[in-house]
Amino acid sequence: MRHHGRRGERCGRRRGAGALVGALVGSLVLGGCSPDSEAESARTSEAPASEAGRAASAAPAGPTATLAFAGDVHLEGALRGLSERPRSTLGPMSRVLRGADLAMVNLESALTRPGTGAPAAKELEDPSLRYWFRSPPSALDLLDRSGVDVVSVANNHGADYGAAGLRDTLAIAADSPVGVVGVGADPTAAFTPHRVEVEGLGVGVLAADSSPLESADPTWSVREGAGPGLATARTPDAPRLLAAVRDSAATDDVTVVYLHWGEEGAACPTPLQQDLAASLAEAGADVVVGSHSHQLQGGGLLDDAYVGYGLGNFLWYHGRQAETGVLEVEVSADAVEGVTWRPALIPELGGQPQPVTGAARGEAVADWRRLRGCTGLEPGPGAAAEPGGQPDPPQQPAPTQQPDPPATEALPAYRSEVRRIGPAVRRSMLGSSHRPTCPVPLPDLRQLRMSYVGFDGAARTGAMVVHEDVAEEVTQIFRTLYRERFPIRRMRLVDAYGGDDDRSMAANNTSxxxxxxxxxxxxxSDHAFGRALDINPVQNPYVLGGEVLPPAGRAFADVDRSPGARAVPGVIARGDVVFRAFASRGWEWGGDYSEPDWQHWSAP
Structure with a gap:
């Protein structure tokens, strides 16, 4: 955006041929574009709802384009075969992707025909965590039907079937209208951007893998003279990628980098992510986004660049990390003009993400904004009322305000599961909520998955870790709360907040x-023994002297919690269903402490 760009025929949306075609035929072919009537209809029939509103400054002097980004697409489980169905798409969120001038996702698998190549060695990965996935050529047809223009295969599964698989990837890409980036026949090709003209702007799109290396084979990190490989960026200086960004910034109006980076299960960016983002912004990247953590992470401005650290799962075979969406970034040749988050949820059993609507949509956008808190990024354009500007309003209505009545239709049957701590959860807990010096070893803990009722009255599924001694009892307690429709804002492992109790409380997380x-x-704490729970911390804050934790709980600090008091949604009161469910089993309530901790319950 800080440079002159190529100018071509103005066209609403369409794709230029990808850099991979150049890798195969020895030249980069730039195709024209033509209007997409369906996309135009989608764009004009729904005014975008910005996460921060549009900038208050004057409109940009030149053309603008809307870039849309979503996270990981994975055609496994019940989704296997989806791409072969002639009219299949990524679901209703495809409308958002089609409405953008350029849309991009990550394909979390090798792109190769069945039977091509042998499974890669992955000798650097833990044997219990070695997985191999492939998607057929029809995966690109699915993405094309869904409005996706560019897909990255630079990830920890892109080379699952070795050099033969990557050669097949290049051949498949050459015949597809969808640009495939992050892979090439040699380093030059792997780090050549996909280039396209949209709305009169020249856009260059790069991709690279920055996730932990699973094999020393050159297919996982492309090298001169070693054949095809993935583009990688595992150090903050990432010389190949930074050089490619500088070249694009000197040629294209807008430079985009899509990365596979971060720590699985973490809601906050790692130091490597932050350092690499800073290097890319300094090199001239205008938009830096990524995925890999299976978890939404925050986004915002880093100098003039917009950084979105984590887009989460998108089309996925389970809904254990259900929160997802599409990030829209409006750009001109000079600046990021606006940012919009379109929230969605992955169904519990996996599948196509469903848009979040109504009052829940505003809550989901607010949740996404709050993820910026641990990123060090500034709010997007026009974000006067965001964190970092004026304070956000409380998550829930004050006690004197009544929320909309919740849904009253019949709930699905209560479901719960008690399982040992598996490899993926173990990795997310180590260094976050658990350390070798902790008083309870991991084998004595259990992960729970339980139904609960959200503040919108709908059934949801949450996760929690407790000691094995109280695991079954906790599932029975939450069965009672579910039956009585006691509302819970969210229920996630505290590792989603880096083990930070303040952040978990601020997110109103039951843990x-x-x-x-x-x-x-x-x-x-009793929590270190796995024998304590915190429920709806905002509605049930910890009052410590003159301080209220979390601060958003101040509106609920003086709520009447005596027997028979008027019920306020999410608030625990003496004698109510929460009190009875825990007290009848001998659990102690923090509301009885001299400095009340209304959210807290501890086992005898």
Whole structure:
């Protein structure tokens, strides 16, 4: 955006031929574009709802384009075969993708025909965590029907079937209208951007893998003279990628980088992500986005660049990390002009993401905004009322305000599951909610998955870790809360917040195990033993002297919690269903402490 760009015929939306075609035929072919009537209809029939509103400054002098980004697409489980169905798409969120001038996702698998290549060695990966996935050529047809223009295969599954698989990837890409980036016959091709003209702007799109290396084979990190490989960027200086960004910034109006990066299960970016983002912004990248953590992460401005650290799963074979969406970034040749988050949810059993609508949509956008808190990024354009500007309003209505009545239709049957801590959860817990010095070893803990009722009255599924001694009892308690429709804002492992109790409380997260000390002491909390729970911390804050934790709980600090008091949604009161479910089993309530901790329950 800080440079002159190529100018061509103005056209609403369409694709230029990808860099991979150049890798095969020895030249980069730039195709024209033609109007897409369906996309134009989608764009004009629904005014975009910006996450921060549009900038208050004057309209940009030149043309603008809307770029749309979604996370990981994975055609496994019940989704296997979806791409072979003639009219199949990524679901209703395809309308958002089609409405953009350029849309991009990550394909979380090798793109290769069945039977091509042998499974890669993956000798650097834990044997219990070695997986191999492939998607057929029809995957690109599915993406094309869904409005996707560019797809990255630079990830920890892109080379699952070795050099033969990558050669097949290049051949498949050469025949597709969807640009495939992050792979090439040699380093020059792998780091050549997909280029396209949209709305009169020249856009260059690059991709690279920055996830932990699973094999030393050159297919996983392309090298001179070693054959095809993936583009990678595993250090903050990432010389090949930074050079490619500088070249694009000197040629294209807008430079986009899509990365596979971060720590699985983490809601906050790692230091490597932050350092690499800074290097890319300095090199001239205008938009830097990525996925890999299977978890939404925050986004915002880094100098003039927009960075979206984590887009989560998108089309996925399970809904255990259900929150997803499409990130729209409006750009001109000079600046990021606006940012919009279109929230969606992956169904519990997996499948096509469904748009979040109504009051829940505003809550989902607010949740996404709050993820910026641990990124060090500034709010997007026009974000005066966001964190970093003026304070956000409380997550839930104050006690004197009544929310819309929840849905009253019949709930699905309550479901719960108690399981041992598996490899993926273990990895997310280590260094976050658990350390070797903690008083309870991981084998003594259990992960729970349980139904609960959200503030919108709908059934949801949450996750929690507790000690094995109380695991079954906790599922029975939450069965009672579910039956009585006690609303819970969210229920996620505290590792989604890096093990940070303040962040978990601020997100109004109901949680269990967290190896931490009692505030202001070096004594382990009951949570460190897996024998304590916190429920709806905003509606049930911890009142410590003159401080209310979390701060958004101040509106609920003085709610009447005596027997028979008027019920406020999400608030725990003496004698109510929550009190009875826990107290009847001998659990102690923090509301009885001299400095009340209304959210807290601990096992005897």
């Amino acid at each position: 269990g195990y967290n190896c931490r000390t009692v505030a202001g002491t070096d004594r382990f």
